[in-house]
Amino acid sequence: MVLKSFSKINLSLNINSKLKNGLHDIQSYYCLINLFDKIKIRKIDKKKDKVVFFGPFVKHIKKSNNSITNLLKLLRKLELISGYYSVNVIKNIPVFSGLGGGTSNAASVLKFLLKGKVSKKILEKVEKLIGSDLRLFFHKQGFLQNLRTIKTIKKQKLFFLLSRPNIICSTKKIYSKVKKYSKKKKFNFQKMNNKKGFINYILEQNNELQSIVEEEYPSIKILLKDINTEKGCHFSRMSGSGSVCYGLFNNESNAKKALNKIKTKHPKFWFSIAKTV
Numbered sequence: 001m002v003l004k005s006f007s008k009i010n011l012s013l014n015i016n017s018k019l020k021n022g023l024h025d026i027q028s029y030y031c032l033i034n035l036f037d038k039i040k041i042r043k044i045d046k047k048k049d050k051v052v053f054f055g056p057f058v059k060h061i062k063k064s065n066n067s068i069t070n071l072l073k074l075l076r077k078l079e080l081i082s083g084y085y086s087v088n089v090i091k092n093i094p095v096f097s098g099l100g101g102g103t104s105n106a107a108s109v110l111k112f113l114l115k116g117k118v119s120k121k122i123l124e125k126v127e128k129l130i131g132s133d134l135r136l137f138f139h140k141q142g143f144l145q146n147l148r149t150i151k152t153i154k155k156q157k158l159f160f161l162l163s164r165p166n167i168i169c170s171t172k173k174i175y176s177k178v179k180k181y182s183k184k185k186k187f188n189f190q191k192m193n194n195k196k197g198f199i200n201y202i203l204e205q206n207n208e209l210q211s212i213v214e215e216e217y218p219s220i221k222i223l224l225k226d227i228n229t230e231k232g233c234h235f236s237r238m239s240g241s242g243s244v245c246y247g248l249f250n251n252e253s254n255a256k257k258a259l260n261k262i263k264t265k266h267p268k269f270w271f272s273i274a275k276t277v
Contacts, residue, residue, distance in 0.1 A: 005089075005108040006032040006277055007099035008136055009160065009246060010239045012205030014182045016146075017145050023132055023147065024175055027185055029202060031141040033160060033274040037101060037218040038090040039068075039108055043083045044164075050084075051195035055091035057101075060168065067106040067130055074129050080122070081113055096168040096271060098240030100137070106130045140277055156199075157276055161227060161247045161255045163262065164270040167217050169242040177212045199248070203235050214244045220245060223234045226265055230258035 011029040018024050037055075045048065049076045051069050053061050068087055075081045088110070093101030098257040110118060110126060118126075118138070127134045132147045143151040191201040218244065227247035228236040232254030249255040255273050263271055 001041055003041065003108045004111055005037040005093075005101070006137070007035045007093045007101055007104060007135075007274075008239075009274075010098065010207060011202045011237070011248075012057060012276060013207040013240065014185060014205075015178055015180075015208050015266070016184055017034045017163050017181050018178075019147075024178065026144065026148055028144040029142075029145065029205065030144060031134055031156075031158060031276045032139075033135065034277050035093055035099070035162070035272055035274045037093050039105060040086075040252075041109060041112065042086050044086045046084050048084055048269040049085045049087065051089070052238055053089045053091055055089075057091040057093065057095050060095050061091070061102075067102040068109055069159070070129055071106045071109055071126065075110075075113060076127065077240065078122070078125065094164045094244060096170070096171050097164055098169065098238065098242045099243040099244055100133055100240070103133050104137050107134055111138075117191075143148060145195075151187050154198075155276070156195050159249045159252045159255050160260050160274045161165070161233075161249060162244055162270075162272045162274055163227065163246070163266065164244045165219050165221055165223060165266070166268060167219070167243040169213060169217075171241040174212055174216075174241040178209070180208075180259050181206060199234050202248075207238050207240075209241050211237045213238060217243070223262075223266060223269070226262055227258065228253070230261065233258065260261075 008030050014027045016025045049072050066183045093099050095101060123135060132203055135150060139150050141153050141155050143153055145151055191197045223245050233247040234248040238245050259271050259273060
């Protein structure tokens with residue numbers, strides 16, 4: 001079986017508080033995009049899983065301590081599966097990028113093995129192991145109201161230019177630098193009805209981790225400015241805790257033209273064009 005493990009983009013990110021368990025309570029408008037890892041999975045007649053990663057982004061993935069290996073161990077412990085699996089992952093999603101690749105891998109395998117029947121109880125147990133953003137990958141577009149609640153929103157067709165500088169952002173490190181918290185925002189249904197209203201609303205939002213990363217890595221700020229000045233770009237922003245930056249464009253053609261221009265300025269950076277799934 002071959003699975004498509006889609007990545008996500010945070011269209012906004014607000015940090016509301018630090019919880020007693022050490023996590024930060026956040027709110028975020030987000031969407032899944034058609035940049036995905038390919039996962040080939042099959043059951044094997046052995047007593048050990050074989051999880052192998054391929055592609056340009058495998059350097060920083062641990063062979064024996066990754067999201068898929070850890071998920072399989074947990075599912076056996078919970079007696080939700082009994083066998084062992086061969087899993088080959090072609091990594092197209094950059095790691096340490098703010099696109100949620102590792103979590104998406106776990107979500108895809110979880111949905112496959114449980115045939116889409118993932119209860120709230122199971123989801124919460126897996127989240128404790130994999131990460132609090134696991135539930136994002138069960139909705140194509142949505143508003144993360146808090147770490148446990150997602151409001152689905154009307155699907156909008158959006159086009160992106162993505163770029164990753166040669167920077168590895170540690171989520172733990174970036175969140176450790178958070179000193180200010182914002183008030184909770186109410187989910188605005190009225191502004192989700194059409195694409196123009198949606199984009200204008202998202203344009204008013206921001207990513208509250210971005211200024212922290214820009215201060216740590218000034219090249220991020222330069223890249224975002226370069227993307228933002230391109231024709232057809234509504235706005236540029238960083239996804240999650242970085243380091244992937246993106247521009248939201250009015251159409252795919254302008255996104256591709258912008259990619260060709262910005263590549264000449266930043267020839268060593270990773271680039272991709274993407275759209276919502």
